[in-house]
Amino acid sequence: MHHAPVGRGSMTVRPLARALSPLPEESLPGLLLRLAYRMERSPARAARLCGLIHRQNRLPGEYLISLPAERIGPFAAAARLNVEEAHALTLSSFAAVFPPLASVRIDGSRNTTAARKSWAASISSRYCAACLSGDGSPVQTLY
Numbered sequence: 210m211h212h213a214p215v216g217r218g219s220m221t222v223r224p225l226a227r228a229l230s231p232l233p234e235e236s237l238p239g240l241l242l243r244l245a246y247r248m249e250r251s252p253a254r255a256a257r258l259c260g261l262i263h264r265q266n267r268l269p270g271e272y273l274i275s276l277p278a279e280r281i282g283p284f285a286a287a288a289r290l291n292v293e294e295a296h297a298l299t300l301s302s303f304a305a306v307f308p309p310l311a312s313v314r315i316d317g318s319r320n321t322t323a324a325r326k327s328w329a330a331s332i333s334s335r336y337c338a339a340c341l342s343g344d345g346s347p348v349q350t351l352y
Contacts, residue, residue: 222260228289237272237298244288259287274310275301 227247231240238252245255256262260283261272276284276299285295296302304310343349 222258222283222287224289225258225287231290231294231298235298237276238268240288240298241268259284273300275299275304 225244225248227244229240229243229247232243241252241255241259241261244259245252248255248258250258253262253266253268256268260280261268261276272280276295281292281295284290285292288295300307300310
């Protein structure tokens, strides 16, 4: 199956030579980290190849909440996902039960001071200790 390149400004986003299916409840950073490991590239390079790097050569924190309309298609095509799978990597499905998610703007003009008050808009890393300890399965032991 051949995919045509997806244009994004001056950069063309092509389907990755290697792709991964998202794990249940996986986040966008989690998928990018697994892709980077599999491709033997940095996470920043994996994000760039998926058309997600933007200002300051980094993945914007807002992308954890929802991917902008102009990025979701190219990302899904590059990662060989459908749009629903790509959206499922973000927190957008929780906006109905956690109203601050619905109020965070992802167009680059949001008030960063207001966003810092919401845990969901934080650009710092978070983890679940129980998830990191794993269940002893081969995949969790390996990664």
